[in-house]
Amino acid sequence: MTHSRSTQDDPHFIGAVGDRAHGRVVAITGGVHGNEPAGVAAIERVLDAVDHHRTPIRGRLVGLRGNPVALARGERFIDSDLNRIWTEERLARAVEDPSTAGADMRAALALIDRFRHEFSAVGPHPDAMLIDLHSTSGDGPPFLVMADECRGFGAALDVGVPIVFGLEHQFGGSMLDWLRSRGYWGLAFEGGRNDDPQTVTCHEAIVWRTLLVTGIVDPDDLSPALAMHVRTAIETLAAQGEGLPRYLDVFYRHRIDATDGFRMEHGFRSFQAVDEGQLLAHDRNGPVVAHEPGVLLMPLYQRQGNDGFFLGRRLGAAPTRAG
C-alpha cells in the first residue's frame, strides 16, 4: 500500500492511507501552532512506516498540517492564534468577507473544508475523530486533553500519562470546540517540549495507540519489526507519566494579552503543585500569585500566546458530569 502524498495545491495535506468505506476515520493534525513541528514529523513517520511495512489499514488515517504558513516561519501564529478563532461569529465573518481573513483564519477555513470532506461519509463520533498534536515551550511531561464526553475513549487509550479535563470550559474558539459542536470527537495531545527529540516519539506513540484502539490497525497485522517499534514508542510515552496525577480538572486560566508584560518566573513545570499565594509570574501590575492551591499546567515561556498558565486539581477518577 502506498499512501497518497502531499501535493502543492493543498499545503495542509501531509498524506493519507486507507479509505472511508471500510471503518473509522482518524484525522491527525500537527503544527496548528507553527512553532510546534514535532507533530508533523510524527505524522510523517507513521505514514512512512505504514508504507514501508505494508500495514493493512481498516478505515482511514489522514495527516494534516494545521498552519502551514506559521510552520514555515517557525512562529506560533501569524495574526491570531489558530486554536482560538473557531467561533461561529469569526468564521461567519471570514466566509462573508474573505478580505478580512488573515493567514490563520484562511488555515481554519481550509481545515473545515478538509474535515467536511473526510468526515461526511462516516457518522459522527466515534467513527470520525481528530487527534490534535501539540508541544510546549516549557519543560513538562506529555498529557492528553479531552472533553468529558470522551472519557471512555481516554480510559481505553490508557497510555499512562495524565488526562486533563475541563480545559474546554476555560476558553472558546478552539478547533476541538468546533468539531465537538458538529458531533465529532476530538482530543489534544501535548507531547513535551517543542525541541526535544523525544516529543516526536511520544506523538508517534499516541497516534499508534489511537490506530490500535479504534481498530484501524489490527495488532496482528503489524510486522515484527514495526510491532517492536510501536511497543518501544508506547513504553517511552508511558514512562513519562510515572508519579503524575492520572486525571486533572482545570479550574483557572490566567488570561493575558500582549500589553500585559507577562513574564513567568523561571523553573516552573506542568503538574507541579503550587500553594496559595505562591509567586508564579510578574506583569505590569506587579507580582502574579496563585489565588488558590492547585496543580500548575502549561506555564508560558514563549513570546506569543494568551494563556499565562492554568491551574487544576487532581481527580480520583474521570469526571462523570455532563459537559
Ligand SMILES: [Zn+2]
Ligand atoms: Zn500548541
